[in-house]
Amino acid sequence: MAIRPPNGARPTENDRMPQPRSAAGRFVGLSAPALAIAYVVLTAGPVLLASFNGGPQGATVFPLLARTAGVAALAMFLMQFVTSGRFETISGRIGLDRTMGFHRLAAVGALGMLGLHIVFFLVRAGESGVAAMTRRLLGYLLRADLFTGVIATLLAVLLILTGKYLRGRLLPYQGWRLGHGAMAVALVLLGLHHAFTNARFMADPLGASALLVIALVALASLLVVYVLRPVHAFRSGFTVASARALSPSIAELVLTTNTPERFSFAAGQFAWLTIGRRHTVTDNPFSIASAPSDLPQLRFLIRNAGDMSGSASNIAPGTRVGVDGPHGSFTLREAGDGPVLLLAGGIGIAPVLSLVRTLAATGDPRPVRLIAGARSAADHVVRTEIEDLMAGHDFRAIFLTDMDDEAGCEKGTCDAGHLARIVDGLDPAAVTAFICGPPAMMETAVGLLVEAGVPPGRIVMERFDFDAGDDAVCRMVRRRFISVMALVYGATFAVALTAAL
Ligand SMILES: Cc1cc2nc3c(=O)[nH]c(=O)nc-3n(C[C@H](O)[C@H](O)[C@H](O)COP(=O)(O)OP(=O)(O)OC[C@H]3O[C@@H](n4cnc5c(N)ncnc54)[C@H](O)[C@@H]3O)c2cc1C
Numbered sequence: 338m339a340i341r342p343p344n345g346a347r348p349t350e351n352d353r354m355p356q357p358r359s360a361a362g363r364f365v366g367l368s369a370p371a372l373a374i375a376y377v378v379l380t381a382g383p384v385l386l387a388s389f390n391g392g393p394q395g396a397t398v399f400p401l402l403a404r405t406a407g408v409a410a411l412a413m414f415l416m417q418f419v420t421s422g423r424f425e426t427i428s429g430r431i432g433l434d435r436t437m438g439f440h441r442l443a444a445v446g447a448l449g450m451l452g453l454h455i456v457f458f459l460v461r462a463g464e465s466g467v468a469a470m471t472r473r474l475l476g477y478l479l480r481a482d483l484f485t486g487v488i489a490t491l492l493a494v495l496l497i498l499t500g501k502y503l504r505g506r507l508l509p510y511q512g513w514r515l516g517h518g519a520m521a522v523a524l525v526l527l528g529l530h531h532a533f534t535n536a537r538f539m540a541d542p543l544g545a546s547a548l549l550v551i552a553l554v555a556l557a558s559l560l561v562v563y564v565l566r567p568v569h570a571f572r573s574g575f576t577v578a579s580a581r582a583l584s585p586s587i588a589e590l591v592l593t594t595n596t597p598e599r600f601s602f603a604a605g606q607f608a609w610l611t612i613g614r615r616h617t618v619t620d621n622p623f624s625i626a627s628a629p630s631d632l633p634q635l636r637f638l639i640r641n642a643g644d645m646s647g648s649a650s651n652i653a654p655g656t657r658v659g660v661d662g663p664h665g666s667f668t669l670r671e672a673g674d675g676p677v678l679l680l681a682g683g684i685g686i687a688p689v690l691s692l693v694r695t696l697a698a699t700g701d702p703r704p705v706r707l708i709a710g711a712r713s714a715a716d717h718v719v720r721t722e723i724e725d726l727m728a729g730h731d732f733r734a735i736f737l738t739d740m741d742d743e744a745g746c747e748k749g750t751c752d753a754g755h756l757a758r759i760v761d762g763l764d765p766a767a768v769t770a771f772i773c774g775p776p777a778m779m780e781t782a783v784g785l786l787v788e789a790g791v792p793p794g795r796i797v798m799e800r801f802d803f804d805a806g807d808d809a810v811c812r813m814v815r816r817r818f819i820s821v822m823a824l825v826y827g828a829t830f831a832v833a834l835t836a837a838l
Pocket residue numbers: 433504505506509510511607620621622623624625637638639640641642643644645646647665684687688799800801802803
């Protein structure tokens with residue numbers, strides 16, 4: 338491996354903490370309250386703006402509420418393009434798992450709003466029995482002018498069901514990803530057609546313009562992710578320096594560039610890699626395992642999980658690689674001045690290694706503790722490297738494996754006993770914990786850390802499945818967000834009604 342040894346590496350500005358901005362002075366993202374306000378303004382905005390002009394023009398309460406819900410649902414679906422986890426402005430500070438958790442939650446919220454749109458149209462004062470509503474529903478389904486709205490609704494249901502139950506199952510992941518994106522584009526195009534050809538709401542210039550602005554934001558986000566980024570990813574000029582197998586299931590990929598000034602990152606971040614092709618929608622996210630001071634080289638540890646990752650050790654030196662990044666908030670910028678506790682499961686050791694290399698390269702005085710789990714001792718592919726890097730540092734580690742009799746490793750998965758031993762002598766309230774590993778391991782670890790007295794706000798996570806977390810901290814954030822949203826949309830409906838009636 339050609340990465341420069343940490344002892345010879347000079348600490349760079351990038352390595353110093355805390356960093357209000359990422360390495361190249363890049364803006365690291367909006368805070369959670371700022372994002373929540375932006376989301377609410379954009380999705381409730383069209384209805385509220387129309388309300389200033391007399392409301393979404395419903396003759397009576399229910400059609401009015403139906404129009405309000407329909408416009409809010411469309412705005413929410415449009416915003417799904419922006420919250421897809423590809424924008425640092427959104428996920429840079431709150432983290433990818435919370436962004437994806439929000440993306441999922443907002444999709445269900447948008448579907449619920451769409452449901453309200455339909456139900457409110459079915460209800461009529463004095464005539465709202467099941468039979469009357471069913472008759473009305475069939476009538477709507479058969480109306481030619483509502484065809485695009487009906488198809489958009491079916492697509493919305495399909496999109497959410499396949500997003501929840503088919504992702505990574507039955508279909509190859511990349512096929513699912515393409516289908517998910519294509520269905521989302523079709524859904525919003527049909528929804529916009531339905532809105533602009535049917536809804537009387539669109540007669541209101543303020544509300545209609547606001548909805549168009551959101552549509553343009555969604556379109557711009559697609560262009561950025563699928564046109565600009567793939568082109569830009571090759572501008573940093575990375576090619577493969579070496580690729581090799583470190584164990585039967587883990588490969589190491591080292592990239593290098595002649596123009597390192599075009600790429601910078603903070604330790605622990607990840608990048609989307611496109612190997613050897615341009616303009617692709619089949620890029621894969623991988624954490625950078627090296628430290629910023631290792632540039633112009635970037636190193637990745639890749640577990641065999643499928644087609645691309647399974648052939649990583651065979652990629653020929655010199656192959657061009659598109660690097661879209663850096664992304665992610667698994668960085669030391671999130672840590673306080675207290676001890677750093679690192680919990681890694683399997684290939685979750687990759688971003689942890691980047692943190693360790695940086696702590697070593699900068700001579701960081703904070704105590705560092707590590708619990709790393711792997712299937713076997715052979716899968717602890719960077720154990721010696723970490724122990725060498727941390728020699729002389731206030732450092733303790735426990736290496737766990739699934740097998741018995743593995744030299745220097747303990748058997749089992751991380752439990753309360755391991756945690757108690759590793760934080761022994763430290764103040765848990767001052768610890769910042771970084772967790773990266775399989776979802777189940779992460780969820781267990783969060784519970785153990787909270788029980789051990791580590792504040793939830795000091796637990797930093799990186800999930801490798803590009804999905805929402807389901808641990809105690811994520812659930813708490815989700816509950817809070819649902820309450821805020823319910824309050825905001827309740828108020829939006831009330832304003833629309835008051836303005837119109
Ligand atoms: C933020 C982040 C950082 C990651 N860092 C690392 C790392 O350092 N080392 C490592 O080995 N793995 C990492 N992964 C996981 C890695 O991206 C997938 O294992 C890899 O993309 C599999 O690609 P494939 O073509 O070989 O597999 P496929 O056969 O295409 O898929 C196998 C499985 O990999 C996952 N996957 C595939 N493509 C993607 C994608 N575009 N986004 C998210 N998940 C995908 C899915 O769960 C899928 O079921 C990371 C994932 C994320 C989200």
